Amino acid sequence: MGVKQRRARQKEGLREEILDAARTLFVKEGYESVSIRKIADKVEYAPGTIYLYFRDKAEILDKICEETFAKLIVRMQAIENDNADPLDKMRRAIRTYIQFGLDHPHHYVLTFIQAKMHGVGLTAFQTTGMQAFECMRQGVQECIDAGVMVSDDVDELSQTLWAGMHGLTSLLITCVGFPFVEPNRLIERMANTLVDGVRKKPD
Amino acid sequence: MGVKQRRARQKEGLREEILDAARTLFVKEGYESVSIRKIADKVEYAPGTIYLYFRDKAEILDKICEETFAKLIVRMQAIENDNADPLDKMRRAIRTYIQFGLDHPHHYVLTFIQAKMHGVGLTAFQTTGMQAFECMRQGVQECIDAGVMVSDDVDELSQTLWAGMHGLTSLLITCVGFPFVEPNRLIERMANTLVDGVRKKPD
DNA sequence: GGCATAAACTGAACACTGTTCAGCATGGGA
DNA sequence: TCCCATGCTGAACAGTGTTCAGTTTATGCC
Numbered sequence: 001m002g003v004k005q006r007r008a009r010q011k012e013g014l015r016e017e018i019l020d021a022a023r024t025l026f027v028k029e030g031y032e033s034v035s036i037r038k039i040a041d042k043v044e045y046a047p048g049t050i051y052l053y054f055r056d057k058a059e060i061l062d063k064i065c066e067e068t069f070a071k072l073i074v075r076m077q078a079i080e081n082d083n084a085d086p087l088d089k090m091r092r093a094i095r096t097y098i099q100f101g102l103d104h105p106h107h108y109v110l111t112f113i114q115a116k117m118h119g120v121g122l123t124a125f126q127t128t129g130m131q132a133f134e135c136m137r138q139g140v141q142e143c144i145d146a147g148v149m150v151s152d153d154v155d156e157l158s159q160t161l162w163a164g165m166h167g168l169t170s171l172l173i174t175c176v177g178f179p180f181v182e183p184n185r186l187i188e189r190m191a192n193t194l195v196d197g198v199r200k201k202p203d
Numbered sequence: 204m205g206v207k208q209r210r211a212r213q214k215e216g217l218r219e220e221i222l223d224a225a226r227t228l229f230v231k232e233g234y235e236s237v238s239i240r241k242i243a244d245k246v247e248y249a250p251g252t253i254y255l256y257f258r259d260k261a262e263i264l265d266k267i268c269e270e271t272f273a274k275l276i277v278r279m280q281a282i283e284n285d286n287a288d289p290l291d292k293m294r295r296a297i298r299t300y301i302q303f304g305l306d307h308p309h310h311y312v313l314t315f316i317q318a319k320m321h322g323v324g325l326t327a328f329q330t331t332g333m334q335a336f337e338c339m340r341q342g343v344q345e346c347i348d349a350g351v352m353v354s355d356d357v358d359e360l361s362q363t364l365w366a367g368m369h370g371l372t373s374l375l376i377t378c379v380g381f382p383f384v385e386p387n388r389l390i391e392r393m394a395n396t397l398v399d400g401v402r403k404k405p406d
Numbered sequence: 407g408g409c410a411t412a413a414a415c416t417g418a419a420c421a422c423t424g425t426t427c428a429g430c431a432t433g434g435g436a
Numbered sequence: 437t438c439c440c441a442t443g444c445t446g447a448a449c450a451g452t453g454t455t456c457a458g459t460t461t462a463t464g465c466c
Binding site: 030032109113114116117122125126150151153155156157159160162163164165166167168170171174175176177178179180181185186189190192193194195196197198201202 | 233235312316317319320321325328329353354356358359360362363365366367368369370371373374377378379380381382383384388389392393395396397398399400401404405
Binding site: 238239240250251254259260 | 451452453454455456
């Protein structure tokens with residue numbers, strides 16, 4: 001009777017090993033460049049074995065996307081649980097999001113750019129991903145409740161803010177040849193632009 | 204394969220025919236899903252022939268990126284050559300850029316997202332692409348000259364604005380499952396947020 | 407016309423990809 | 437000892453981008 005559980009544990013162990021290998025390789029070489037055979041080589045199993053633990057290559061990426069979202073949520077919630085001025089928290093959240101992308105560029109690309117283009121990561125996006133977004137949505141709601149926003153449509157505002165952050169993050173990561181000004185200045189400018197753009201105007 | 208018919212319509216410009224076929228296929232099925240053999244089939248030549256006209260698959264995409272940039276430039280310059288209020292022009296430019304992406308979603312993804320991830324389109328980006336960016340940069344310079352901007356760093360501001368536009372455009376195109384509010388409202392909100400964010404604050 | 411030369415084109419081959427599946431090895435229960 | 441479920445293998449399949457020796461075709465010259 002304990003045999004089944006032990007088997008299950010061993011099986012879980014290899015699954016984790018495959019994920020580790022895949023994560024390392026994906027982050028180092030990119031999703032496309034990593035073949036199932038490379039992953040299999042790294043864990044020292046036959047290529048076919050991978051398919052006993054994952055439906056296909058996309059499912060491996062999906063799991064890694066989930067991890068990325070989870071890490072992002074941790075960072076974002078640290079801000080959420082702070083009793084500072086809502087607009088200041090908003091600014092910090094924007095900086096934090098972009099910095100997260102720059103700290104884990106390959107993870108960011110895998111999760112927010114590459115995954116979508118292979119129709120991958122839908123599962124992760126609809127669960128953990130939405131949870132991460134919800135985190136920021138709450139911050140926006142706080143600002144609205146404080147009466148400092150230009151509109152009271154929490155979705156319209158949070159989606160706009162997300163688009164702004166994502167735009168800078170993805171450009172900084174992917175447009176390697178572009179003559180950007182110093183990234184920190186861009187991040188600061190983006191955070192200020194977005195917050196100033198969505199806050200109530202004095203008149 | 205229909206050699207006779209092909210000869211009749213051939214004459215010259217096979218390169219253009221290949222580009223046409225590739226553009227059609229790329230836009231319909233995406234870069235990854237289109238193989239050299241598919242393109243060759245469509246123009247009724249052997250796969251190897253493609254390589255007499257293009258160095259590799261990436262170069263075909265590069266040329267299509269150039270086309271996309273050229274189309275974008277046309278739209279952006281129409282705004283540039285208008286004697287309206289610089290901030291109004293800025294707002295229109297933002298709307299126009301995002302709308303361009305939504306009008307040609309596949310072209311946009313190919314040029315601004317997919318190309319970068321294959322290290323493709325560098326040539327196009329450094330020539331036609333920079334020209335398109337320059338177009339917007341001039342608009343920002345006009346605003347600075349009019350003394351209505353929060354900073355006088357034309358690069359910092361135009362890069363921030365580009366990031367904002369690109370963010371919304373790419374999210375709307377790629378995040379198909381996400382519960383976005385009505386796109387036009389998001390576009391309007393983004394245009395207002397960015398312009399209000401970079402303009403000089405009263406007092 | 408006939409013929410040489412150059413250009414255009416072919417398609418088989420190479421090394422790779424994700425994925426499948428018949429068969430083999432092994433550990434645990436009877 | 438035998439049985440058999442399970443884990444695992446590795447060859448095979450259909451596809452990919454790319455190359456290149458070899459064939460076909462067009463052209464210029466006598």
